[in-house]
Amino acid sequence: MAPRRRFAELLVLVAALAARVQADDAVPVPDCPSSTAAAAGQPTPNNVRLVTGSPYSAFGVSQTITTLPDGHRIMRQNTIRQWRDSDGRTRSEYSLSSIGGLRPLELNTTVTVIDDPETRERYVLQSANRVAVTMPIAPCRVNAGLEPDLSVGPPRPAGLSMNLTQPVKLGERKVNGETAAGSRVEATIPAGAIGNEKPINMSAEQWYGKELQVVVEATYRDPRTGETRYKLGDIHRTEPDARLFRVPDNYTRTPAPAPARKRR
Numbered sequence: 271m272a273p274r275r276r277f278a279e280l281l282v283l284v285a286a287l288a289a290r291v292q293a294d295d296a297v298p299v300p301d302c303p304s305s306t307a308a309a310a311g312q313p314t315p316n317n318v319r320l321v322t323g324s325p326y327s328a329f330g331v332s333q334t335i336t337t338l339p340d341g342h343r344i345m346r347q348n349t350i351r352q353w354r355d356s357d358g359r360t361r362s363e364y365s366l367s368s369i370g371g372l373r374p375l376e377l378n379t380t381v382t383v384i385d386d387p388e389t390r391e392r393y394v395l396q397s398a399n400r401v402a403v404t405m406p407i408a409p410c411r412v413n414a415g416l417e418p419d420l421s422v423g424p425p426r427p428a429g430l431s432m433n434l435t436q437p438v439k440l441g442e443r444k445v446n447g448e449t450a451a452g453s454r455v456e457a458t459i460p461a462g463a464i465g466n467e468k469p470i471n472m473s474a475e476q477w478y479g480k481e482l483q484v485v486v487e488a489t490y491r492d493p494r495t496g497e498t499r500y501k502l503g504d505i506h507r508t509e510p511d512a513r514l515f516r517v518p519d520n521y522t523r524t525p526a527p528a529p530a531r532k533r534r
Contacts, residue, residue: 318385318392320358320409321483327353328482329504336496344496358409359515360385384515393517394526402517405526432472433458443477445486446503450477470494 330350337343351363364381382395384402387409394403440452452475459470470493477487482505490498517523 316392316406316408317410318407319483320387320411321354322358323356324482325354325356325507325509326482327351327504327506327508327510328484328502330500330502332498332500334496334498353510353514355510355512355515358387361510361514384517386515393523395517395521400518400521402521402523403526404523431460431463433460440475440477442480445477445479445501446505448479448482448486448505450479450486452477 328351330352332348332350334346335343336346346367348367349365351365353361360383362383364383366379366381382397384393384395385391385407386393387407390407390409392405392407394405395401396403435456437453437455440454442449442451444450454473454475457472457474459466459472461467461469464470472492473490475489476485478484479486479502484502485500486502486505488498488500490500492498
């Protein structure tokens with residue numbers, strides 16, 4: 271895979287995964303668009319969810335198990351170390367073995383992302399060449415637990431047609447000491463949308479930490495890729511070191527490459 275295409279894939283993944291950020295309270299912050307609307311392919315800006323006054327650090331593990339027709343199973347694991355300070359800045363360090371899909375992309379790399387609400391920019395740090403790739407973010411507010419945060423699930427192609435059910439509330443339970451509200455949605459890709467003869471049924475179940483305002487446990491089921499389970503642990507509610515949210519002085523900042531135009 272060409273380096274430019276590989277990097278573009280990483281930027282798409284980062285945009286899909288990084289859905290936790292705050293914003294400067296001095297600047298008006300709009301409500302977040304519906305997660306189900308975004309998942310259904312309706313156009314939205316590069317929204318990131320706003321949470322303030324709730325610092326933490328934690329470690330998340332995502333495991334995807336794909337079962338082959340002969341019964342063999344393939345397991346892929348990605349991890350994320352994340353921090354958020356009281357001012358709303360976030361840092362996420364993704365250790366990626368692969369991106370699941372019809373043609374899994376093997377990565378075996380680490381991506382560090384800093385979201386800064388004051389500058390309204392995201393910085394993707396490349397330690398090998400000391401570069402911080404920048405891209406704009408649009409902070410927005412959301413009422414915790416209203417619906418699943420589909421933006422943190424497995425990446426989906428932009429514009430993919432899907433029929434989604436209304437979220438079903440699953441009540442509350444404790445997850446690693448955090449009170450979490452559960453919800454579930456079902457999704458269907460209609461027959462013929464991607465060359466499929468029959469409809470493809472998927473589901474997303476999430477448990478949303480009411481105080482942390484992040485997903486603390488989730489299960490995604492998609493017959494094309496298998497079952498993905500995510501869980502957040504090692505949660506600490508102390509203020510992180512402010513240096514974690516700064517781009518190192520010896521890094522060069524450069525704008526993200528423009529997305530390639532589709533051929534007509």
